[in-house]
Amino acid sequence: MNSISTAKLLGAIEAGGTKFICVIANEAGEILMRRTIPTEQPQKTLSACDDFFVEAKLRCGSISALGIGSFGPIELNPNANDYGYIKQTPKPGWSGTNLVGFFSQKLGVPVAFDTDVNAAALGEHTHGVTQGCDNFVYVTVGTGIGAGVISGGLLVQGLGHLEFGHILIPRHAHDVNAVSNCPFHENCLEGLASGASLNLRAPSGVSELSLDHPIWIAEIYYLALMCANLTQIYAPEKIVLGGGVMLKQGLLPKIHAEFLRLVNGYAHERILEKVESYIVPSALDGVAGVVGALALARSVS
Amino acid sequence: MNSISTAKLLGAIEAGGTKFICVIANEAGEILMRRTIPTEQPQKTLSACDDFFVEAKLRCGSISALGIGSFGPIELNPNANDYGYIKQTPKPGWSGTNLVGFFSQKLGVPVAFDTDVNAAALGEHTHGVTQGCDNFVYVTVGTGIGAGVISGGLLVQGLGHLEFGHILIPRHAHDVNAVSNCPFHENCLEGLASGASLNLRAPSGVSELSLDHPIWIAEIYYLALMCANLTQIYAPEKIVLGGGVMLKQGLLPKIHAEFLRLVNGYAHERILEKVESYIVPSALDGVAGVVGALALARSVS
Numbered sequence: 001m002n003s004i005s006t007a008k009l010l011g012a013i014e015a016g017g018t019k020f021i022c023v024i025a026n027e028a029g030e031i032l033m034r035r036t037i038p039t040e041q042p043q044k045t046l047s048a049c050d051d052f053f054v055e056a057k058l059r060c061g062s063i064s065a066l067g068i069g070s071f072g073p074i075e076l077n078p079n080a081n082d083y084g085y086i087k088q089t090p091k092p093g094w095s096g097t098n099l100v101g102f103f104s105q106k107l108g109v110p111v112a113f114d115t116d117v118n119a120a121a122l123g124e125h126t127h128g129v130t131q132g133c134d135n136f137v138y139v140t141v142g143t144g145i146g147a148g149v150i151s152g153g154l155l156v157q158g159l160g161h162l163e164f165g166h167i168l169i170p171r172h173a174h175d176v177n178a179v180s181n182c183p184f185h186e187n188c189l190e191g192l193a194s195g196a197s198l199n200l201r202a203p204s205g206v207s208e209l210s211l212d213h214p215i216w217i218a219e220i221y222y223l224a225l226m227c228a229n230l231t232q233i234y235a236p237e238k239i240v241l242g243g244g245v246m247l248k249q250g251l252l253p254k255i256h257a258e259f260l261r262l263v264n265g266y267a268h269e270r271i272l273e274k275v276e277s278y279i280v281p282s283a284l285d286g287v288a289g290v291v292g293a294l295a296l297a298r299s300v301s
Numbered sequence: 302m303n304s305i306s307t308a309k310l311l312g313a314i315e316a317g318g319t320k321f322i323c324v325i326a327n328e329a330g331e332i333l334m335r336r337t338i339p340t341e342q343p344q345k346t347l348s349a350c351d352d353f354f355v356e357a358k359l360r361c362g363s364i365s366a367l368g369i370g371s372f373g374p375i376e377l378n379p380n381a382n383d384y385g386y387i388k389q390t391p392k393p394g395w396s397g398t399n400l401v402g403f404f405s406q407k408l409g410v411p412v413a414f415d416t417d418v419n420a421a422a423l424g425e426h427t428h429g430v431t432q433g434c435d436n437f438v439y440v441t442v443g444t445g446i447g448a449g450v451i452s453g454g455l456l457v458q459g460l461g462h463l464e465f466g467h468i469l470i471p472r473h474a475h476d477v478n479a480v481s482n483c484p485f486h487e488n489c490l491e492g493l494a495s496g497a498s499l500n501l502r503a504p505s506g507v508s509e510l511s512l513d514h515p516i517w518i519a520e521i522y523y524l525a526l527m528c529a530n531l532t533q534i535y536a537p538e539k540i541v542l543g544g545g546v547m548l549k550q551g552l553l554p555k556i557h558a559e560f561l562r563l564v565n566g567y568a569h570e571r572i573l574e575k576v577e578s579y580i581v582p583s584a585l586d587g588v589a590g591v592v593g594a595l596a597l598a599r600s601v602s
Contacts, residue, residue, distance in 0.1 A: 135459035151457045158436035158452065158536035159569045166533045166567055168526055170471040170488055184567040187471055225469055232467045233534055235459035266467055266485040268460045 010301060011053060011063040011107070012293035015070040015099065016116060017091055017143065020045055022052045024063055025294050027301075029127065032060050034290075042097045050106045066103055067112045067296030069119025069289050072146075074099075076114065076161055084113050090183075112296035115161045116140075116289050120242065120282075121148025122155070123292030129283040130238050137236045138282070139164070141223065142243035145190040149234055156234075165190030169225055172218040193222035195245045211250055220251070224258035227279050231267055242282035252281060311602060312354060312364040312408070313594035316371040316400065317417060318392055318444065321346055323353045325364055326595050328602075330428065333361050335591075343398045351407045367404055368413045368597030370420025370590050373447075375400075377415065377462055385414050391484075413597035416462045417441075417590050421543065421583075422449025423456065424593030430584040431539050438537045439583070440465070442524065443544035446491040450535055457535075466491030470526055473519040494523035496546045512551055521552070525559035528580050532568055543583035553582060 009032070014021040020037045033056045037048045053063070073087040084100025100111050114122075121138035130136045134153040140146050145165035149156040156162065166188045171178075175192070181200050182191030191197060198206045201215050209216060227239050241252070256275045263272075271278045282288055310333070315322040321338045334357045338349045354364070374388040385401025401412050415423075422439035431437045435454040441447050446466035450457040457463065467489045472479075476493070482501050483492030492498060499507045502516050510517060528540050547553070557576045564573075572579045583589055 151452060151459065152455055154453055156452045156457070156535065159538045159571065160536050162536050163533040163567070167530045168471060168563065170469060184565045229468045232464040234457065235461050235463050237460045262469065264485045266464070270460065 008301065009061055009063045010294055010297040011056070011066040011109075012290055012297055013049060013066070013068045013070075013103075014116060014119065014289035014293055015039075015068055016289070017071045020049055021290055022049050023290055023294070024053070024056045024060055027298070029291065029294055031290075032056075039091075041093050046097075046099075046102050049103075053107055063107070063109055063297075065110045065112065065297040065301035066107055067114075067119070067293040067298070067300075068099055068103065069114055069116045069293040069296065070099060072115050072161060073163075074113070074115060074161070076157065084111070110300040112300040114155070114292075114296055115146070115148070117146035118148040118155050118157075118161065119292030119296060120284075120288035121150055121292065122295045123284055123288035123290070124240055124282065125150050125153075126295045127284060127291050128240070128288060129280055130240060133237050135234070135236050136238040136240060137230050137234055138240045138242065138288070139226070139230070140243035141194065141241060141245040143194060143196050145194050145226075145243075147230070149236075151234065165194065167229065169222065169229075172221045174214050175218040178218070189222065189226055193219055193226070195243070198245065207248060211248075211254055216248075216251075216254075219245075220254045220258050223251075224255050224262055227255065227259045228262045231263065231271065235268075238277075239279045240282050241279065242284075242288060246281060252279070255279060309602065310362055310364045311595055311598040312357070312367040312410075313591055313598055314350060314367070314369045314371075314404075315417060315420065315590035315594055316340075316369055317590070318372045321350055322591055323350050324591055324595070325354070325357045325361055328599070330592065330595055332591075333357075340392075342394045347398075347400075347403050350404075354408055364408070364410055364598075366411045366413065366598040366602035367408055368415075368420070368594040368599070368601075369400055369404065370415055370417045370594040370597065371400055373416050373462060374464075375414070375416060375462070377458065385412070411601040413601040415456070415593075415597055416447070416449070418447035419449040419456050419458075419462065420593030420597060421585075421589035422451055422593065423596045424585055424589035424591070425541055425583065426451050426454075426593075427596045428585060428592050429541070429589060430581055431541060434538050436535070436537050437539040437541060438531050438535055439541045439543065439589070440527070440531070441544035442495065442542060442546040444495060444497050446495050446527075446544075448531070450537075452535065466495070468530065470523065470530075473522045475515050476519040479519070490523065490527055494520055494527070496544070499546065508549060512549075512555055517549075517552075517555075520546075521555045521559050524552075525556050525563055528556065528560045529563045532564065532572065536569075539578075540580045541583050542580065543585075543589060547582060553580070556580060 008027045023031050023034045025031045035052045075082045086097045124130045138148045147164035180186050180191030181197035309328045312325050324332045324335045326332045336353045376383045387398045425431045439449045448465035481487050481492030482498035
């Protein structure tokens with residue numbers, strides 16, 4: 001029995017706005033082959049993904065299922081006509097791309113589909129710092145801001161996927177004139193605090209700026225406020241922060257301090273006593289998406 | 302079989318900050334006896350509740366379980382030493398009251414326990430406007446503001462219960478100098494938009510003021526912003542608004558219009574096309590809590 005179950009192979013794609021990462025792995029999650037493909041026009045990128053899986057089949061054997069964690073917005077309702085499609089997106093050429101249809105047809109296996117950030121939350125849940133924790137939030141602070149929420153062991157979903165980056169928030173007092181990076185909202189989290197909005201303020205980059213610089217002071221406030229609101233909204237046991245912005249050295253302790261100032265004592269004692277084990281960095285940064293897409297594949301294999 | 306199952310009786314308590322409502326009902330949910338008891342000192346109020354259940358037993362028979370939906374904060378973790386207690390509360394005398402322990406001991410039946418607003422969300426789910434809808438948010442806008450969230454058919458809970466009223470929000474431009482009613486936060490939803498905060502601004506009451514009055518203009522903005530954030534946070538299929546503030550005539554259509562302005566097209570097409578079936582009034586106003594507490598009782602009977 002054991003040799004049969006470990007011989008089963010799974011495929012996964014982390015479909016991002018800049019690159020697609022394709023892997024195949026055994027059921028234990030060990031990655032056997034991996035390829036990074038730039039996100040160009042859909043036809044070119046998807047064909048290159050298909051080539052990868054054809055090669056992988058020749059070298060390692062057939063996969064029994066595929067998991068895809070995709071950039072959005074995407075249609076997740078299995079009853080919708082456009083289930084598995086990328087919806088209206090600013091990414092040129094990609095609106096209306098049928099990801100699930102393409103790979104179902106090419107590979108002939110069940111395809112599980114979710115957002116990149118939900119896949120990353122699943123990856124954290126199965127292999128990351130929140131293993132065994134059934135109530136947590138994973139937030140990526142990268143080009144955009146998105147949250148994947150596990151509640152009672154399951155992903156929170158409803159009418160479409162969460163769009164946590166678009167909650168409306170107060171501006172920092174030093175930041176009242178900054179331009180929002182969001183085309184829809186003057187005052188949403190993503191518009192004011194994403195990596196793209198930081199780049200808008202400092203086109204030469206913010207990574208070299210000190211954390212005392214006004215841009216970072218405002219950013220620390222926004223990310224701490226985000227954690228304070230997540231705390232009241234979901235009552236999570238942990239908040240896991242990932243994404244490129246979080247790579248800034250020394251940022252997390254500043255967020256901890258500002259978070260405590262903002263919640264002002266109004267949070268569970270366990271959080272107040274040990275904030276550094278409550279708001280934590282991703283232990284899977286860079287691979288959470290692939291690990292989660294494999295977990296998606298496993299769920300339909 | 303039928304006569305046995307309808308003969309089973311359930312008890313329920315909606316434990317509010319101003320009154321406790323005690324009922325017993327048959328399994329079909331028909332209320333057989335009901336009593337409203339003012340919230341005074343715990344010993345007095347709880348004894349009066351106990352008297353009710355003693356009388357009810359004599360007149361109707363034994364209950365097989367009790368459900369309690371309580372004002373908070375309360376301890377919901379069954380593994381905590383103070384499970385079933387009311388925690389530190391501004392309500393004089395009530396901090397540290399062991400509700401579950403008192404009624405378990407007095408009545409000798411299983412007791413299910415949750416927040417008043419979670420009980421109300423359950424009531425809406427079983428008997429209200431969201432029957433059969435497995436992803437929705439119930440918000441009470443009363444003395445305070447609280448939300449009960451059903452996701453995938455289950456209540457969202459984590460490290461304690463949700464404290465949605467304490468999310469930090471931007472102030473309305475006409476409202477920058479208003480005093481927050483929250484002792485913890487200068488800029489939280491409950492501090493700026495609850496019934497208590499309205500009363501702070503207009504001690505003679507706001508119900509007679511026109512909706513064009515600056516107090517109501519700010520209130521409409523806050524409640525619309527609350528709905529906009531709930532939309533991005535939970536992706537619910539419906540938002541149900543209850544509580545005393547929502548009784549103001551003409552308020553809901555103003556919230557609809559302001560909501561559409563704030564989300565600015567960034568929401569599911571079904572919401573944008575028919576906002577009046579998305580943000581809806583409670584159909585169970587005044588009884589959702591009791592109906593939900595009966596559903597809680599049913600879950601342990």
